[in-house]
Amino acid sequence: MAANKRFYASFSAKFYESQHGSDESNAHMSSLLQDVRYSFRTMAKSPVFTAVAILTLALGIGANSAIFSVVNAVLLRPLPFADSNRLLSIWGVRVNYDRYPFRIPDFIDYRARNRTVEDLAAYGTFSANLTGEAEPHRLQGLRATGNLFQMLGVRAAIGRALTADDDIPGRPKVAVLTHGLWQRQFGSDGNICGRKITLGGEPYTIIGVLPSEFVLPTQLTEIIVPLSPDADPQRNNRSSISFLRVFGRLKPGVTGPQAKEDLNAIARQLIQEYPNDEDMSINVFPLREEIVGNVQLMLVVILAAVGMVLLIACANMASFLLAKASARRKELAIRAALGGTRFRLVRQLLTESMLLALVGGALGGVFAVWGISGLAALIPANLPRAAEIHVDVRMFGLALSISVLSGLLFGLLPALDA
Numbered sequence: 001m002a003a004n005k006r007f008y009a010s011f012s013a014k015f016y017e018s019q020h021g022s023d024e025s026n027a028h029m030s031s032l033l034q035d036v037r038y039s040f041r042t043m044a045k046s047p048v049f050t051a052v053a054i055l056t057l058a059l060g061i062g063a064n065s066a067i068f069s070v071v072n073a074v075l076l077r078p079l080p081f082a083d084s085n086r087l088l089s090i091w092g093v094r095v096n097y098d099r100y101p102f103r104i105p106d107f108i109d110y111r112a113r114n115r116t117v118e119d120l121a122a123y124g125t126f127s128a129n130l131t132g133e134a135e136p137h138r139l140q141g142l143r144a145t146g147n148l149f150q151m152l153g154v155r156a157a158i159g160r161a162l163t164a165d166d167d168i169p170g171r172p173k174v175a176v177l178t179h180g181l182w183q184r185q186f187g188s189d190g191n192i193c194g195r196k197i198t199l200g201g202e203p204y205t206i207i208g209v210l211p212s213e214f215v216l217p218t219q220l221t222e223i224i225v226p227l228s229p230d231a232d233p234q235r236n237n238r239s240s241i242s243f244l245r246v247f248g249r250l251k252p253g254v255t256g257p258q259a260k261e262d263l264n265a266i267a268r269q270l271i272q273e274y275p276n277d278e279d280m281s282i283n284v285f286p287l288r289e290e291i292v293g294n295v296q297l298m299l300v301v302i303l304a305a306v307g308m309v310l311l312i313a314c315a316n317m318a319s320f321l322l323a324k325a326s327a328r329r330k331e332l333a334i335r336a337a338l339g340g341t342r343f344r345l346v347r348q349l350l351t352e353s354m355l356l357a358l359v360g361g362a363l364g365g366v367f368a369v370w371g372i373s374g375l376a377a378l379i380p381a382n383l384p385r386a387a388e389i390h391v392d393v394r395m396f397g398l399a400l401s402i403s404v405l406s407g408l409l410f411g412l413l414p415a416l417d418a
Helices: 002-045 047-076 104-113 148-152 179-186 256-273 287-292 295-327 329-337 342-378 393-417
Strands: 087-094 097-100 117-131 137-144 174-177 196-199 202-209 223-226 245-250 281-286
Touching: 002 047, 002 342, 047 295, 047 342, 047 393, 087 256, 087 287, 104 117, 104 256, 117 148, 117 256, 148 245, 174 179, 245 256, 256 281, 281 287, 295 393, 342 393
Parallel strands: 137 223, 174 202
Antiparallel strands: 087 097, 087 245, 087 281, 117 137, 117 196, 117 245, 174 223, 196 202
């Protein structure tokens, strides 16, 4: 009996506490909703100030979000390659040249002798006329080793990419189209594989189309054909032209400096074996650095400049709200006399600034979408990864974050001062 009494007493206490806590929580929510409703009424009483404030914030947030989308696509988003952090761009270093291309025999030697790079691939650029279509078209292309796409971990969007078998002498001539050329010249034909084209007066068969996000340091590439280094007439000619750009994938656990040391050991061997050759050492760079090139600093500077514009906008908003808060001192004094605490008054003013910021952020998101569309038309074709610039969740997340931070920045000081 006593146990039952203790149980009912304990249950009654817990029930009271839960109800009391629930009532207190409901009271806080009710008061917050009152602050929100009052903030909307206050904003409606000053339509000009509200419109100017929202538009100022929207322009600042929209500009930051649009530029961030460019920075995100070009600098932050991982490269569209498998384990891209293991990919290297490899260059020769000679007197007055810190990025010197390779000859075919050099490439063959480094590919066969190295112990730190899982695979080496290379390409050289060329241009040729595409004929047999409606009208001739001059194309910029690559002659690439058949293992290039396998090493990068790139799959074709349609058909297949080049393979090592395509380098075998005597194999039919094949070609892979970039996504842009497939759209422009071939009308996005889904049955393009197997189609015959004439490139530079020679017949080729189209075997695949690369994905739209595919990118290499040579930005204007439109078509890729096999290089076939083992069948090239210059295979053993050590005085041939240096024209190959070389890429490598590090073996697991190997670092870039280790690969550089290994490749330079091979360079010293080649100098001893071929004393008539010009001295050459090796340097390696992360592939991301090679693709992004010199635009990294430019984009960071632009983003910082646009961020400063937003900070200036927030400073102006803080000044406006300080002036507005001074004009509302009588109202705030009356509310304090009626029992309003400092916390409640500060929360009311912060609610107003946060509402301005959120509405401005929502409009800024719309401006950002328009801005990205405008930037797409202005961005030069050779900007790395330009095809990957688009609206995504990260952009809207940034717009929301900037809105909240802006509301705190320009709202906290006027609220505390009031």
